[in-house]
Amino acid sequence: MTGRIILTCGEPAGIGPELAGKALASGVDFAFLGDPAHLPPDTAWSEIQTPDAPVPAGHLPVLRHDFPAPATPGRPEPANAAATIAVIARAVDLVMCGRAAAICTLPINKQALIEGAGFGYPGHTEYLAHLAGGVDVAMMLASTTVTPPCRVVPATIHMALERVPDALTPDLLERTIRITHAAMIRDFGIADPRIAIAGLNPHAGEGGTMGRQEIDWIAPLILRLQGEGLTLIGPLPADTMFHAPARARYDAAICAYHDQALIPIKTLDFAGGVNVTLGLPFVRTSPDHGTGFDIAGKGIADPASTIAALRMARDMATARG
Numbered sequence: 001m002t003g004r005i006i007l008t009c010g011e012p013a014g015i016g017p018e019l020a021g022k023a024l025a026s027g028v029d030f031a032f033l034g035d036p037a038h039l040p041p042d043t044a045w046s047e048i049q050t051p052d053a054p055v056p057a058g059h060l061p062v063l064r065h066d067f068p069a070p071a072t073p074g075r076p077e078p079a080n081a082a083a084t085i086a087v088i089a090r091a092v093d094l095v096m097c098g099r100a101a102a103i104c105t106l107p108i109n110k111q112a113l114i115e116g117a118g119f120g121y122p123g124h125t126e127y128l129a130h131l132a133g134g135v136d137v138a139m140m141l142a143s144t145t146v147t148p149p150c151r152v153v154p155a156t157i158h159m160a161l162e163r164v165p166d167a168l169t170p171d172l173l174e175r176t177i178r179i180t181h182a183a184m185i186r187d188f189g190i191a192d193p194r195i196a197i198a199g200l201n202p203h204a205g206e207g208g209t210m211g212r213q214e215i216d217w218i219a220p221l222i223l224r225l226q227g228e229g230l231t232l233i234g235p236l237p238a239d240t241m242f243h244a245p246a247r248a249r250y251d252a253a254i255c256a257y258h259d260q261a262l263i264p265i266k267t268l269d270f271a272g273g274v275n276v277t278l279g280l281p282f283v284r285t286s287p288d289h290g291t292g293f294d295i296a297g298k299g300i301a302d303p304a305s306t307i308a309a310l311r312m313a314r315d316m317a318t319a320r321g
């Protein structure tokens with residue numbers, strides 16, 4: 001691993017800038033990319049001109065990215081939306097040209113970026129895939145403090161629930177399984193990953209009486225990929241696949257849609273959950289939570305998930321060499 005990890009500021013009106021200072025406790029060598037004027041006033045920071053420049057002990061290294069407006073806690077400023085997006089793109093430039101080891105992104109408010117700057121993506125995941133050249137990615141949320149671990153990958157991500165049945169195609173599910181399988185080997189060091197596939201419908205369709213996707217194509221797809229040697233189980237009823245003995249049977253779960261995946265991980269390990277984009281040519285992690293507008297500016301945000309995300313980014317970058 002060469003270079004620091006770049007921690008992007010995310011939504012400056014949220015808890016991100018506060019978490020950046022608190023994350024120094026992680027022991028991970030990272031630099032904050034954002035506007036230092038948005039940091040809490042008691043943050044000890046030093047500006048750096050290059051990502052790996054030294055700073056005094058205990059100081060947050062800051063790669064300055066000036067924003068047009070101050071940040072008011074809990075109230076996103078439309079004038080800052082374009083700069084929030086530009087910070088993400090600048091971090092990707094740094095990691096793509098080898099000047100940073102990985103990126104870790106603090107949360108953005110999707111609505112603020114869409115309304116303030118016409119952001120054309122529903123989240124980091126899709127934007128990063130675009131910045132990396134249009135690669136195929138998947139979003140994984142991984143626990144760090146529960147045993148057996150909970151790792152979930154929603155096949156469809158940020159879309160209205162009514163669109164899910166049409167969007168969940170055999171092609172999408174197959175690509176999600178393959179991306180997850182490869183990432184479990186490369187980034188998580190699991191030689192023969194066991195992957196569970198959730199059904200779409202209650203009780204995985206209850207033999208076709210509550211939906212036919214499982215019978216018509218999910219089970220046949222699983223059978224075909226098992227024939228290639230992938231260790232897959234499913235389709236499983238989603239309501240009974242996340243308690244501890246069930247999780248012991250697999251290393252990662254592919255889910256049909258966002259909340260099917262994120263409710264179990266955020267219930268089991270909200271503080272330790274990490275969001276990882278699988279399939280990128282560089283390492284990207286993020287805390288599992290959002291912008292926390294209700295607590296922004298109060299100094300009470302818990303940095304545990306950001307610290308876990310920085311440590312996971314460091315470990316993944318080290319493993320990739």
Ligand SMILES: NC(=O)C1=CN([C@@H]2O[C@H](COP(=O)(O)OP(=O)(O)OC[C@H]3O[C@@H](n4cnc5c(N)ncnc54)[C@H](O)[C@@H]3O)[C@@H](O)[C@H]2O)C=CC1
Nearest residue numbers: 106107108109110111286288289290291292294295301302
């Ligand atoms: N990677 C990203 O950029 C993500 C962005 N978001 C965005 O965040 C915004 C707000 O989403 P919400 O659903 O309200 O979720 P949220 O995670 O921001 O907040 C949910 C609840 O958890 C609390 N919370 C969150 N992080 C915390 C922390 N570190 N310490 C203590 N308490 C914490 C909040 O105060 C709130 O009560 C949305 O615009 C969403 O799109 C959400 C998830 C990830």
Ligand SMILES: NCC(=O)COP(=O)(O)O
Nearest residue numbers: 122123124125126275286
């Ligand atoms: N709910 C998870 C989430 O919103 C993460 O999105 P992303 O910005 O990491 O794509």
